[in-house]
Amino acid sequence: MEILFAIAIGTVVTASVYLFLSRDLLRGLLGFILFGTAVNLAILLAGRVGPMRPPLVDAAVLGAGAANPLPQALILTAIVIGFGLTAFALILTLTAHREFGTTSVEELAEAETPKVPANTAAAATRREAA
Amino acid sequence: MTAQLLLVAPLLAPLLGAALTALLWRRPAVQRPISLAATVLLLGAAVGLLAHTASHGTLVGAMGAWPAPFGIVLVVDVFSAIMLVITGVMAVAVALYAMGPGAAERDRAGFHPLFQGLLLGVAGAFATGDLFNLYVWFEVMLIASFGLLVLDRTREQIDGGLRYVLLNLVGTTFFLLAVGLLLGLTGTLNMADLARLAPDVDNQGALAAAAMLLLVAFGAKAAVFPLFNWLPAAYHTASMPVAAIFAALLTKVGVYAIIRVFTLIFAHDAAFFGPILAVVAMATMVTGVFGAAAHYDVRRILSFHIISQIGYMLVGVALMTPLAIAGSILYVIHHIVVKANLFLIAGAIRQAGGSFALARLGGLWVTRPLLGLLFLVPALSLAGMPPLSGFWGKLAVVRASLEAQSWVLAAVALAVGVLTLFSMIKIWNEAFWKAAPAGPPPAPPTRSQRLATFTPIVALAAITVTIGLWTEPFLALSFQAADGLLDRQAYIAAVLGPEAAR
Numbered sequence: 147m148e149i150l151f152a153i154a155i156g157t158v159v160t161a162s163v164y165l166f167l168s169r170d171l172l173r174g175l176l177g178f179i180l181f182g183t184a185v186n187l188a189i190l191l192a193g194r195v196g197p198m199r200p201p202l203v204d205a206a207v208l209g210a211g212a213a214n215p216l217p218q219a220l221i222l223t224a225i226v227i228g229f230g231l232t233a234f235a236l237i238l239t240l241t242a243h244r245e246f247g248t249t250s251v252e253e254l255a256e257a258e259t260p261k262v263p264a265n266t267a268a269a270a271t272r273r274e275a276a
Numbered sequence: 277m278t279a280q281l282l283l284v285a286p287l288l289a290p291l292l293g294a295a296l297t298a299l300l301w302r303r304p305a306v307q308r309p310i311s312l313a314a315t316v317l318l319l320g321a322a323v324g325l326l327a328h329t330a331s332h333g334t335l336v337g338a339m340g341a342w343p344a345p346f347g348i349v350l351v352v353d354v355f356s357a358i359m360l361v362i363t364g365v366m367a368v369a370v371a372l373y374a375m376g377p378g379a380a381e382r383d384r385a386g387f388h389p390l391f392q393g394l395l396l397g398v399a400g401a402f403a404t405g406d407l408f409n410l411y412v413w414f415e416v417m418l419i420a421s422f423g424l425l426v427l428d429r430t431r432e433q434i435d436g437g438l439r440y441v442l443l444n445l446v447g448t449t450f451f452l453l454a455v456g457l458l459l460g461l462t463g464t465l466n467m468a469d470l471a472r473l474a475p476d477v478d479n480q481g482a483l484a485a486a487a488m489l490l491l492v493a494f495g496a497k498a499a500v501f502p503l504f505n506w507l508p509a510a511y512h513t514a515s516m517p518v519a520a521i522f523a524a525l526l527t528k529v530g531v532y533a534i535i536r537v538f539t540l541i542f543a544h545d546a547a548f549f550g551p552i553l554a555v556v557a558m559a560t561m562v563t564g565v566f567g568a569a570a571h572y573d574v575r576r577i578l579s580f581h582i583i584s585q586i587g588y589m590l591v592g593v594a595l596m597t598p599l600a601i602a603g604s605i606l607y608v609i610h611h612i613v614v615k616a617n618l619f620l621i622a623g624a625i626r627q628a629g630g631s632f633a634l635a636r637l638g639g640l641w642v643t644r645p646l647l648g649l650l651f652l653v654p655a656l657s658l659a660g661m662p663p664l665s666g667f668w669g670k671l672a673v674v675r676a677s678l679e680a681q682s683w684v685l686a687a688v689a690l691a692v693g694v695l696t697l698f699s700m701i702k703i704w705n706e707a708f709w710k711a712a713p714a715g716p717p718p719a720p721p722t723r724s725q726r727l728a729t730f731t732p733i734v735a736l737a738a739i740t741v742t743i744g745l746w747t748e749p750f751l752a753l754s755f756q757a758a759d760g761l762l763d764r765q766a767y768i769a770a771v772l773g774p775e776a777a778r
Contacts, residue, residue, distance in 0.1 A: 178445050185453045192460025227415045235441050242434050254435045
């Protein structure tokens, strides 16, 4: 079971890294969502898959197959926070698309208004894009 | 009971401030005094906490009366209290400064609720004793900083903001992954409990991996080499009060987290992490200062210097001697004051000269001699000139490196100081000394705007001079904080009870 989990997490992380490498913001964001999911799975795995006695709860109250709720609580918190951050990043991407007509990282950087002196500003923009 | 109230007060003040200012969204004129009052309350509570911890030792509060390690604890030791006080000082300074020019547009965009939210996240990160709780405070701080960064919604800001957002999202996800690994290895996330259990973990390799993940996550926040790219891409776009509070606090929360985690949880493996941190510290100092040398925009130069200075703050945790850690803490105190002040002065330069670009500035020494003097105080302090505060911080760090026989570290720290001086002189020569460029000067600000701009600048410059001329109490406090950080058993005993320590 652990091996299966590990392979699944690895696959999702691979997909997310591929998406991160894209120059398109939306793909990068999708990569972040996938990465967050993989990390949540990793927390679940770190808390052990299968039954485990949770802290502070009398064993007699629980059935034999009860799982430790602590990792699940952590994941729930992480999902809620991740949702908020993703929503903000999406709105920002949407603003960029509406106001500048692009979601490409390169085009956004290139279109920055040049500052004086012109040559150093252009060099700075190039360096940032690189 | 009063002590417990004191413990949560630095969190309650900005929380209350955020709630009230958000309720009064449409009435900026009322938001301003509320925001200022909340920051004053934060500062007062933090000073009270520092006085309490310095005389009575570490203060621990179990939230909801759930005993550690099951519930979440707030733990404030001398180091945390120092960080809270400096947060309070910066909060008051920036709340005042934000009443200067441009306040109307900023306030309409929601500056005050976001500012208070940022302070809440920062104060929470300094006060918590639980690793997952630290993650939550990081996110509170992040989401507020996202909002602050894109306050004016210019193209520059949205571009810089997107980079900042994406890189920070990945950074905090690494943090979460490390939290998961540590939970799997030890079964606890209470920092004192982690410190107690970490030396006995069988799989030390996995523990080191989790530590490196934490270093990546906190390092991305602190903008250390090679994770600093987002900072110069984003900071120069923010409006000046926002840039000042970012420069003062955001990266320093990362530094705080690195110092806290590596002196507490992973201290038993310091021989392994020390050299890594030393190399990171040196590379951070050097890249930052060279980046600054290449730029001709005041804000970009200052942004790169933040990176460079972060390196000095990591020397303490790389060497793990009392002097080195005390030096790092003194450096953090000095740097926050100086750096925020330089950003505030950059805003004043913009008001006086109409631009941030050095090529368009000039002649300010003739028209604004007071501003020139006020610039020199933090600028020379940043470069480490005696008798200003930066000199003592650098002296302690360099001396600690020499005592630890890290000759390279000491040499790099000194060389970077010289290059810092070069950058500061560049700003001085271009903005203040050379002839004024042609063109009409911008309209002078009103009297009340000038007051709002210059009161915090003068106050912060006074703090810099005070630390420089009257170093003894600050150094003593830094040493007390360093001793507290190195005495892990005392921390564990304070949180988990004396029987847990050994």
